[in-house]
Amino acid sequence: MDAISKRVSYDIGCMKSLRKLPDKVAIRFMDMMTRYMSDPTANGLNLETVEGAKDNSIKSLRVDQGYRAIAFEVGRDIMFVHVNEHDKAYRWATRRRVKLDPGTNRIRVVEELDATAVEAEAPAPSEPRLFAEIADKRLRALGVPDEEFPAIRTITTIEALEVAEEDFDPLTYQVLYALAAGYSDQEVYALTGVAEEPQTAPETAGEDVSFDQLIETEESRQTIFIPESEAELRRVFEEGLEGWRVFLHPEQRKLAYRDYNGPAMVRGGAGTGKTVVAMHRAKHLADQIKDDPGQAGQRILVTTFTTSLAQDIEANLRTLCPEHLDARPPRIEVTNLDRWVSQFLKRKSFAREVAFFGEARDRLDKTWKEVFDDHAMPEGLSEPFVKAEWAQIVQAKGLTDKRAYLKASRAGRGTPLDRRKRAALWEMFADYRARMISDGLAEPDDAYREAVEILSAEAPSLPYNSVVVDEAQDMGEQAFRLIRAIIPENIAGDRNSLFIVGDAHQRIYGRRASMSSCGIEVRGRSRRLRLNYRTTQEIRAWAVSILEGVSVDDLDEGTDTLKGYVSLLHGAAPDLVRCASEAEELTGLADWIQALPANQIRRSDVGVLCARRTDVKRVEEALRAAGIETVVLRSGAEDRSVPGVRVTTMHRAKGLEFFAVAIPFLSDTAFPPQGALNAAVDAADREDIVILYRSLLHVAATRAKKALRVSWSNTATKLIFP
Numbered sequence: 074m075d076a077i078s079k080r081v082s083y084d085i086g087c088m089k090s091l092r093k094l095p096d097k098v099a100i101r102f103m104d105m106m107t108r109y110m111s112d113p114t115a116n117g118l119n120l121e122t123v124e125g126a127k128d129n130s131i132k133s134l135r136v137d138q139g140y141r142a143i144a145f146e147v148g149r150d151i152m153f154v155h156v157n158e159h160d161k162a163y164r165w166a167t168r169r170r171v172k173l174d175p176g177t178n179r180i181r182v183v184e185e186l187d188a189t190a191v192e193a194e195a196p197a198p199s200e201p202r203l204f205a206e207i208a209d210k211r212l213r214a215l216g217v218p219d220e221e222f223p224a225i226r227t228i229t230t231i232e233a234l235e236v237a238e239e240d241f242d243p244l245t246y247q248v249l250y251a252l253a254a255g256y257s258d259q260e261v262y263a264l265t266g267v268a269e270e271p272q273t274a275p276e277t278a279g280e281d282v283s284f285d286q287l288i289e290t291e292e293s294r295q296t297i298f299i300p301e302s303e304a305e306l307r308r309v310f311e312e313g314l315e316g317w318r319v320f321l322h323p324e325q326r327k328l329a330y331r332d333y334n335g336p337a338m339v340r341g342g343a344g345t346g347k348t349v350v351a352m353h354r355a356k357h358l359a360d361q362i363k364d365d366p367g368q369a370g371q372r373i374l375v376t377t378f379t380t381s382l383a384q385d386i387e388a389n390l391r392t393l394c395p396e397h398l399d400a401r402p403p404r405i406e407v408t409n410l411d412r413w414v415s416q417f418l419k420r421k422s423f424a425r426e427v428a429f430f431g432e433a434r435d436r437l438d439k440t441w442k443e444v445f446d447d448h449a450m451p452e453g454l455s456e457p458f459v460k461a462e463w464a465q466i467v468q469a470k471g472l473t474d475k476r477a478y479l480k481a482s483r484a485g486r487g488t489p490l491d492r493r494k495r496a497a498l499w500e501m502f503a504d505y506r507a508r509m510i511s512d513g514l515a516e517p518d519d520a521y522r523e524a525v526e527i528l529s530a531e532a533p534s535l536p537y538n539s540v541v542v543d544e545a546q547d548m549g550e551q552a553f554r555l556i557r558a559i560i561p562e563n564i565a566g567d568r569n570s571l572f573i574v575g576d577a578h579q580r581i582y583g584r585r586a587s588m589s590s591c592g593i594e595v596r597g598r599s600r601r602l603r604l605n606y607r608t609t610q611e612i613r614a615w616a617v618s619i620l621e622g623v624s625v626d627d628l629d630e631g632t633d634t635l636k637g638y639v640s641l642l643h644g645a646a647p648d649l650v651r652c653a654s655e656a657e658e659l660t661g662l663a664d665w666i667q668a669l670p671a672n673q674i675r676r677s678d679v680g681v682l683c684a685r686r687t688d689v690k691r692v693e694e695a696l697r698a699a700g701i702e703t704v705v706l707r708s709g710a711e712d713r714s715v716p717g718v719r720v721t722t723m724h725r726a727k728g729l730e731f732f733a734v735a736i737p738f739l740s741d742t743a744f745p746p747q748g749a750l751n752a753a754v755d756a757a758d759r760e761d762i763v764i765l766y767r768s769l770l771h772v773a774a775t776r777a778k779k780a781l782r783v784s785w786s787n788t789a790t791k792l793i794f795p
């Protein structure tokens with residue numbers, strides 16, 4: 074077979090080994106590979122046989138004087154599996170064999186050790202073995218090849234397992250790591266995507282299965298990367314191998330890359346890859362547009378709640394699939410929903426200004442004052458109560474006439490209102506609305522409602538054929554109605570219309586809505602992700618404990634759960650630090666940051682998260698005074714290349730992640746902040762506010778990958794120690 078028809082792929086092990094080598098080797102290898110991909114005839118790969126190898130399809134490739142890449146060459150495929158110094162690479166290669174494994178639907182790269190070699194390298198028999206309790210039969214059922222058993226039996230600790238990662242096939246390593254972390258078999262199956270009862274499809278049955286078939290399976294896509302273009306290959310090399318861009322978990326891949334006959338939803342705890350799935354979903358749909366001339370000019374709208382999140386997503390999509398964002402017209406548009414609605418209404422010559430924040434909001438506050446001056450307050454009610462009733466009932470539900478308000482359900486609102494009080498309140502609401510309109514202002518909910526009305530009445534042809542929504546837990550009812558109106562169900566049906574991801578445990582803006590009551594029906598197309606890829610098991614468990622006893626919805630009519638939500642990574646338990654004063658908290662925080670190993674953790678990968686903006690300022694000043702460079706994150710995309718510890722609010726941190734996170738000022742008087750609690754209009758409202766702060770702390774804690782420090786002065790908030 075000639076060089077031109079070769080298909081080159083990269084096993085995850087190759088990518089991992091490459092990262093451990095000097096940059097110049099990685100660059101040289103990358104150059105060879107991209108040049109080969111652009112023109113195989115002119116840049117042929119000179120693969121050499123490995124003397125003494127157990128498998129004669131294993132080949133070596135000279136990267137430079139001192140380094141060799143190892144690949145399997147089978148039929149039209151060349152699969153790179155390892156790169157290392159000359160001697161080490163050969164030693165690695167001689168003992169490896171490629172194994173076609175229809176049981177797991179994958180290609181395995183196994184090390185065949187003879188018993189004497191294992192004995193020679195094994196630790197003393199007196200040392201307890203990590204997998205002593207796990208029978209061969211169980212390992213086999215989980216998809217571990219027999220050839221690897223001898224090496225597995227020598228492992229003594231989880232650290233020894235980590236060191237030996239490259240000795241094992243990537244799938245085997247995942248299984249072993251999960252078993253060491255105490256996973257049940259069901260959890261291992263969910264994690265690896267290996268079927269409990271391998272279903273061997275007739276075409277891949279028994280011995281007939283070929284390399285060529287197996288490399289293309291969904292399962293192989295988890296560990297083997299087949300670049301589709303030179304640009305894609307270059308991006309993967311250059312950006313460093315951030316797992317998600319290439320190796321989606323099979324469950325994630327299945328959710329993103331398929332067709333749905335209606336709106337679909339993905340829920341899951343923090344760090345389970347919901348945003349990653351949403352981005353791949355957008356890519357998949359945009360790929361379809363690109364490949365189908367009938368869809369030319371169409372695009373995917375990717376939307377979320379805040380500007381910062383939209384910018385972070387856009388920056389990531391730029392790495393995943395820049396061609397779709399740069400196309401003219403673009404095949405993917407990313408924007409937060411407030412911005413989308415403002416621009417839409419502007420195009421439709423909507424005359425009023427939408428008061429999202431700033432000066433327009435101040436004007437609305439003045440309007441309320443005028444209303445309160447002109448109306449008697451019904452007995453037992455307060456100004457904050459009236460405003461909350463307006464926002465949470467009238468505006469949230471889109472009630473525009475008195476009758477509708479008198480009949481409306483007020484479920485969840487604590488203070489009861491009789492008909493007389495409701496009628497009196499409506500007078501105030503009607504007055505407020507009239508003044509707002511004559512002032513040329515609108516609230517965001519009005520803007521959403523207006524946009525829905527225009528869309529329903531005019532049915533203008535928008536360029537979107539699908540909407541992907543991230544952080545849906547913070548979208549209110551009007552936002553869901555708008556999303557539905559952007560892609561209405563039509564005669565052609567509702568195929569691939571909406572893809573919604575969210576997690577109500579992380580609701581931090583207090584808007585709650587049921588999707589089905591807004592015309593978004595996801596029944597039968599709703600899935601939950603369970604594996605946390607970001608946070609250690611120890612930090613995750615602590616973050617979940619903050620929400621204990623809180624009942625959480627599923628963004629619809631049901632309730633959600635974090636059952637089965639687990640992490641693969643392990644690490645130290647969170648540092649819970651009691652201090653005598655806030656000054657001591659700040660000194661301790663600076664010491665903690667200074668003590669983080671600077672060679673492993675860049676300062677930009679440390680986040681200090683505060684409930685209030687004023688605290689952000691205090692932390693910044695204290696860290697500066699201690700000689701620690703800081704960057705205060707406000708709205709807008711984050712640029713990690715700027716050095717310095719990130720200091721920001723817990724709200725802004727949503728969507729971000731850091732190697733190490735510190736959360737100061739969690740005393741019972743500071744958290745939840747008094748200002749927030751004082752705004753409560755009754756006991757039920759107070760309870761809602763406390764739950765919001767529980768979620769906020771949960772969100773902040775789950776931003777940490779490996780280290781978490783939580784501090785307070787004197788008595789800790791009851792949210793930590795009830």
Ligand SMILES: Nc1ncnc2c1ncn2[C@@H]1O[C@H](COP(=O)(O)OP(=O)(O)OP(=O)(O)O)[C@@H](O)[C@H]1O
Nearest residue numbers: 316317320321322343344345346347348349606607
């Ligand atoms: N299959 C995967 N393999 C490796 N890493 C992954 C995988 N999926 C996601 N990740 C990583 O896990 C982290 C969390 O992913 P992501 O932000 O998509 O989660 P999320 O569910 O949206 O989190 P949150 O709800 O907290 O915002 C990211 O660093 C992401 O790159």
